[in-house]
Each structure stands twice: as C-alpha cells, then as structure tokens.
Amino acid sequence: MNIDSIKNGIVIDHIASGNSMEIYELLKLEELDCSVAIIKNAQSRKMGKKDIIKIDADVDINFDVLGYIDPNITVNIIKDGVLVEKRHLSLPKELVNVIVCKNPRCITSVEQGIKHIFKLSETENGVYRCAYCETKAKNQ
Amino acid sequence: MRNLIDILDLSVSEIEELTQIAEDIIKNPEKYQEKCRYKKLATLFFEPSTRTRLSFEAAMMELGGNVIGFSEANSSSAAKGESVSDTVKTVGCYADIIAMRHPKEGAPLAASFKAEVPIINAGDGGHNHPTQTLADLLTIKMEKGGFDNLTIGLCGDLKFGRTVHSLINAMSRYKNIRFVLISPEELSLPDYIKKGVIEKNNIPYTETRDLEEAVKDLDILYMTRVQRERFFNEADYIRLKDSYILTLEKLANAKKDLCVMHPLPRVNEISPEVDEDSRACYFKQVKYGKYMRMALILKFLEVEI
Structure with missing residues (x-):
C-alpha cells in the first residue's frame, strides 16, 4: 500500500501499533482541512508493526502530547520535499x-x-x- | 506574593523562621498585638470547621487585625454556583490575605492562580492541611527540642488523613527520622506517599496493625480520627471507626517522654483518661497552632517584626 509522499508537512513515525487514533484525537487533527493519512500496522524492522500519521501541511503540533503518549515516537518535518528536521521526543515535565x-x-x-x-x-x-x-x- | 498550598511550599529554613517567630510571640505577646492593625484576614470556609477557622480568626485578632468571611458554603455565593476563582478574586478586593477551606482537593491551588492576595490552604478535602502541620511542627519543637532523631508513629486513618500526609512530607526533610505506620489495611498510607516520599528519601519505616506493640519504640505518637466525611460508603465507616483506641493501658510500655499528638477533633480514638497523662500534648498542639498561624500571617503580609 502506498501513500504519496508529502511536500510540506509532518510525518509522525514510530507510533506503537494501535495508538494512532488516540494521537489523532488528542492532537485534534480532525479540525485540519488538509490531507491527513493514518497508516496502521505498517511494517517496521525495529518495531515489527507501527502506525504512521502524515499531515500534508506545516502545522503546529503539540509535542508534549506526543511525548506523553509515547516518547519513542519520532517527528519528521518536511519542507519542499526534503527532511529538514527529525525530532526525538521525551516525557514532558x-x-x-x-x-x-x-x-x-x-x-x-x-x-x-x-x-x-x-x-x-x-x-x-x-x-x-x-x-x-x-x-x-x-x-x- | 506568597501562598501556602502544601507544607513543602515552605523551606526548612522558613519553617525554622516561623517557629522562632511563634516562640517569640509566646514569650512577648504584647510586642505583636498591633502588628496587623488595619489589615483584614478573610476566612473562606466552604466546609464546616471549628478549630481551624477560630484559630485563624483568633490569630488575626491577637495581631490587632480584623476578620471577615463565611463558615459554610451555603452562606456564600458558592451556593449560587460561583466558581472558587471568582470568589477569591472578589474577596481579594476586600481582604489582605485569605485562609480557605474547601471540600474539593486542589481548590486552594486553583484559587491561588487567580487571587491577588496570599492564599493559605486551611484544608482541601482529604488532600493537604499545611497549617495543621505547622501546629504539629511547633509542638514537636517545643516538646522534643527539635526535629531530628525521632521515631514517629502515625496511627489510625493514614489513607484519608491529610494531616498525616503533610506531616510525613514535612518530617522527611529532617535527619535520622523513622516512621511506624499503624493502621488497618483498608486505611493504610497511599503508595504515592509511601513510595514517593518515605522511600524516595530513604527513610526507614515499618507497617503494623498492632498499636500496643509499636508504642514502646516511639518518641511521638500521632493519633488520627477515622473521618466519616471521607467515606462514600457508611458501612465501611462503621466497620473501621473503632480500629484504634488509645488508653492508659496501651501506653503502659511507652517511653516516659512520649509525645501523644492528635489534630483533633477526636471521636473516641483517645480515651479521656489519657488527657491527664503528662504525655498527652494534643491540647497544647491547638494553642501552638494559633501561634504558628500568627507567625505565618506576619510573614505573608511582610510585616516588619
């Protein structure tokens, strides 16, 4: 299964399998009017199965929410089709x-x-x- | 501007400072009788209390100040549905400092986010009661000479007893402390205090159901009431309310200089015969509470001493 790569936006990767909907709700992604793709049970060499969320717009993400749900998640920021930042999360204070x-x-x-x-x-x-x-x- | 929500809002040196002021008030009361002239304390008691409210009011009066407030939620705008935040914002326009008791846990913290005058937590549900702890600390200082090298027994309702939680937090900062936790299993100390405070500070402790056996090693015995208002189920309250009753017979093996404390009111957990024993310190504790509240008011109003 393929989802088109995004030009400007955010990829939330390494989500523990099954957690993507909770993240979708807590980040209030339903309020966005850009394309949002939720990929469930994608193959992962490291994790076996993982979820991924792709957001096709440069939006502000509440990193505290992501860190709270799973500090192992990585967030990739894409600009002009290029990965410009790979952010590793930690538990927020x-x-x-x-x-x-x-x-x-x-x-x-x-x-x-x-x-x-x-x-x-x-x-x-x-x-x-x-x-x-x-x-x-x-x-x- | 300072608030007292949790006893840990005060550092060890600030507690030392407050006990020194309180001791000076005891020795020289006349020096303090005009210190808060033209100042007003508001006592906002959304839940009934005799001792704490009167203690605050007496403290402010002995400093020459005035008192306004209410003693139950029904006689305030809370009965009309006003939020705690709005109440304290309003009262802050009339008073210089607020002492507040509320049945909901965390209400004084919520109030402190909005108030423009200092907020003192005078008890928030089963959570914290820092000024009772100040009373307890002055009692310990006056009766035992200091806060280090003490074996402290805590007996009765250790689950809902907010004074117990605050006292453990406060005493965990001193040297060579040991706790003996005496309670029925259903009313044992919550894990977040046991693990989060006692174990985290590497303080030795034991848990027991046997008061008579435990009492012989203690320097302080802190008795508590099983609190009816904290139970959702009346049957559970009835079953547990008489778990521990301190009598002279049970004190037979205790040290001669044991200090028996109780935050009061008691129901029947200390037999009246114990009142005459020199080790009974719970009525002195009431008096010390007033002096510590006086010291706290002076400090928070930044009155020059």
Whole structure:
C-alpha cells in the first residue's frame, strides 16, 4: 500500500501499533482541512508493526502530547520535499489541558474554565499526577 | 506574593523562621498585638470547621487585625454556583490575605492562580492541611527540642488523613527520622506517599496493625480520627471507626517522654483518661497552632517584626 509522499508537512513515525487514533484525537487533527493519512500496522524492522500519521501541511503540533503518549515516537518535518528536521521526543515535565483528572473529589471536576495540569512525578515509570489533587493519571 | 498550598511550599529554613517567630510571640505577646492593625484576614470556609477557622480568626485578632468571611458554603455565593476563582478574586478586593477551606482537593491551588492576595490552604478535602502541620511542627519543637532523631508513629486513618500526609512530607526533610505506620489495611498510607516520599528519601519505616506493640519504640505518637466525611460508603465507616483506641493501658510500655499528638477533633480514638497523662500534648498542639498561624500571617503580609 502506498501513500504519496508529502511536500510540506509532518510525518509522525514510530507510533506503537494501535495508538494512532488516540494521537489523532488528542492532537485534534480532525479540525485540519488538509490531507491527513493514518497508516496502521505498517511494517517496521525495529518495531515489527507501527502506525504512521502524515499531515500534508506545516502545522503546529503539540509535542508534549506526543511525548506523553509515547516518547519513542519520532517527528519528521518536511519542507519542499526534503527532511529538514527529525525530532526525538521525551516525557514532558508538565501537561496542560491534555488529559483530565478522574478523581471526583478534585476541584477540576467542578470548577469551570480551570486548566487541567498534570506533572511528571516519576520519570522512570512515566507517572503523571494531577497538580491539584496528586491523583495518578488514569490511563497509566 | 506568597501562598501556602502544601507544607513543602515552605523551606526548612522558613519553617525554622516561623517557629522562632511563634516562640517569640509566646514569650512577648504584647510586642505583636498591633502588628496587623488595619489589615483584614478573610476566612473562606466552604466546609464546616471549628478549630481551624477560630484559630485563624483568633490569630488575626491577637495581631490587632480584623476578620471577615463565611463558615459554610451555603452562606456564600458558592451556593449560587460561583466558581472558587471568582470568589477569591472578589474577596481579594476586600481582604489582605485569605485562609480557605474547601471540600474539593486542589481548590486552594486553583484559587491561588487567580487571587491577588496570599492564599493559605486551611484544608482541601482529604488532600493537604499545611497549617495543621505547622501546629504539629511547633509542638514537636517545643516538646522534643527539635526535629531530628525521632521515631514517629502515625496511627489510625493514614489513607484519608491529610494531616498525616503533610506531616510525613514535612518530617522527611529532617535527619535520622523513622516512621511506624499503624493502621488497618483498608486505611493504610497511599503508595504515592509511601513510595514517593518515605522511600524516595530513604527513610526507614515499618507497617503494623498492632498499636500496643509499636508504642514502646516511639518518641511521638500521632493519633488520627477515622473521618466519616471521607467515606462514600457508611458501612465501611462503621466497620473501621473503632480500629484504634488509645488508653492508659496501651501506653503502659511507652517511653516516659512520649509525645501523644492528635489534630483533633477526636471521636473516641483517645480515651479521656489519657488527657491527664503528662504525655498527652494534643491540647497544647491547638494553642501552638494559633501561634504558628500568627507567625505565618506576619510573614505573608511582610510585616516588619
């Protein structure tokens, strides 16, 4: 299966197989009006299977979101058909308005307009905690 | 502008500074009686409290200042659905400093992002209660002479007991500390404190269900109440509420200079007969709390001493 290469845009590569839809949603890619290709289960020598997202426009990407989901992802920036930057990600120290706290006792469950902030509390295990109530992020 | 949301917002040297001011207030109260003249403290209590609110109010009055505020959410605009942020922005137009208690965890932090005056967390749900910890620390300093070389037993509800969490955080910064965690399994200390604070700081600790056995090694015994308001299920509360009751008999093997503390209010976890024992320090703790709140108000209002 072939997807045309892009001239100006972003390729999000080495996504763990099955995670591309979550990234699509968290990066709000449905709001873009350019071409976006999601390639699932592409062959990878390193990973066996991987997902890839190709965005056919030079858009701002929230690298914190990507780093949070999977720090092994690589982001390739393409300009005039040439790879100009290959960015390796790391776990961000802080996440703002990326995930929400599931603790019903947390102020974020009731306060309107509040920023949802999570902080990296254990780097080695990638554990994030809510800045308000210290509850561990649920999807970990 | 400073806020106190978590006890760790204060450095070890700032805690030392506050205990020194508090000790000076105890020795020379007249020196402080006009220090906050024309200043106003707002006590915003979205959840009922006797001790903490009155302690803050008494502290401000003893400094010559005034107090405004409310003692339950129903008598504030919160009942009309006002956000915490809007409430503190409004109150900041009237008061110089705000002490706030709220049933939701993290509410004072949310308030501090918007307020234009210092915010003091006076308890946020089961999360933190830093000024109780300041009271606890002054008690330890006055009764034990310092913060190093102590074996501290924490007994009762270690899961929801916010004062326990804050005290562990605070004491983990001192030398040669050992914790003994005494609780039923269902109310044991959350992992994020056990691993994230105690183990992370390489502090030795033991966990036990047996208060009588544990008490003999302790320098401090910190008793807590099983808090009804933290349970979603009444049956669980009833089953666990009488887990540990301290009596004179249970203190028989304890050290003569043990310091028995309790953040109060107690229900029945310390038998009244213990009140007469010289090791009972929990009512002194209340008094020390007021002095530490006075010291904190002075520091945050940047009053020259």
